[in-house]
Amino acid sequence: MNQKIIIEPVTRVEGHGKVTIHLDEEGNVARTRLHIVEFRGFERFVQGRPYWEMPVLVQRLCGICPVSHHLAAAKALDVIVGAGTGEGLTPTGEKMRRLMHYGQIFQSHTLHFFHLASPDLLFGIDADPAIRNIIGVALKHKDLAVQGVMMRKFGQEIIKATAGKKIHGTGAIPGGINKHLTPEERDMFLHGPDPLNIDKMIEWSVAAVDFFKSYHKKNKDLIDNFSVFPSNHLSLVRKDGALDLYHGVLRAVDANGKKILNDVDYHDYLKYIDEEVRSWSYMKFPYLKHLGKENGWYTVGPLARLNTCDFIPTPLAQKEFEEFKAYTNGKPNNMSMHMHWARLIEVLHAAEMMKELLNDPDLLEGELVVKGKKQYEGIGLIEAPRGTLFHHYRINENDQVVMANLIVSTTNNNQPMNNAVNVVAKKMMTGQREITEAMKNAVEVAIRAYDPCLSCATHALGKMPLALYLYDKDDNLIDEFISQ
């Protein structure tokens, strides 16, 4: 039987971004805006549904990071079923979820690096788009392309084994998980034939970090100066300050490293974070309340996480982290292109974490679910690949969701992405009256560093453009460039 879900306002994810650039009388860039037509109706459409549907239902929103929504919703519902506020699950429940999550981080980050970032790095921002893609990478560096394909596949297989299936996984349920890992699955991931085993994944992850560092040495100007601006940074960290992508407390630091949110309980996020609505964008602009709208915006994601945490609790990634921190003398790193470096260190960390978890006997046996006294409100946060993801639900006595508030990673990065576009546009487009391929791609590269979720799970063929519009001082359109 079909289930009808009403959406108000009725709208659809279009999966495209639009950049507008306005010039002043002298031809200088006066104003830039990144408009993301992001679906904002899902908080409404889940209302009235039974709460236990949420971990599966919310995956329908996004074909890119369904696991992150799945887990954030499950964490929020752990609270509602009385399973504690993030630390009350059984060892099996928490570790299976962590394995699923690190599989997601691993596959998402590797896709971004090998498929999105490496072509720009290998061929240059102004290279012919016909070669500046993974096909170009495969033709010139076949080993890198193979690694990208197989690392993605490994992460996807981890997700399938822990979530149950690739589409609409059901693994995480309120209060825990619904399955163990089988010994056969564990052995396949640990000791499968090359290259699909965890040791090869770690080896390739180390190589990917080395690749970036080597490239950085030869291309310091691009990597260090392409898009730099001071920012606050926000993420979860473990209570002892370690990088933790699954659970922790909320920490934020300013551009100089001063803590501006000091390890607070994320269940109190409404005390600290608000969202501003601007008329020209569907996407809100979150900010730290005590700093105000002007100064309280922040960056989330890999760069922010390495800026907020004190250490990484796996040895190989920690070694890389130390080098990363030393590059800015321990201060927060505000260079947008260093997001790639941070992302690759997280790939390595995720691989190490998966190995640690796969060797843990709790995955194969033990209690799966815990429940306690029912609550009527639950909040779950997780560090999704693109940054901090907030899920917040209230239910009624009939177990129906009556309120949902989701702040997704790309929304958290709204202002930083706008700033990055502004910095690049000023550098590339001042005094110009037409948009060249190099200009357009420079803007894309700035946006891509944040790996925003512009596309969506409705993907009818041929609908995913990035549009770039250039206006003169009188708001007359003087050029446009639409990627198809």
Next chain:
Amino acid sequence: MSNPRILIYGYGNPGRQDDGLGVFLAEEVEKWARENHLDHIRTETNYQLNIEDAAEIHDADIVIFADASLATEESFRLEKLQPSPRVEFTMHAVDPAFILYLCDTVYGTIPEAYVLHLKGDSYEMYEGLTAKGQKVLKEAFGWICSFLTSKSIPE
């Protein structure tokens, strides 16, 4: 002589009405192949295609990508697929021709490949297919069973 290794790869979001047509078709084919002991036919489903699917298809002889489509007037249309290096902006999802091209580049081999366009009617945030989508699914399933049978060698 053995049967060709056939992969039916349905993709789309079943939570968005007819966008799930490809997924539902692959699920129907999987059930039919299992019931008829057609072990040379396997299926795969996902929200969208991505680079790891080059590895998924490289050892198949025939691949049919089944997807909801705006690009067909008929209920369904089979299109022979040629490799294409064309890429899109975000690359969070790629099209079948790109997967084929990547497969060729990485593995040096490609299967005989097709896209089965399944005419979608509506893509809103509803569970299940529309009435028109259900009709398309039924017709396409009937056709693909005949097609797969014709490509198979009788035991």
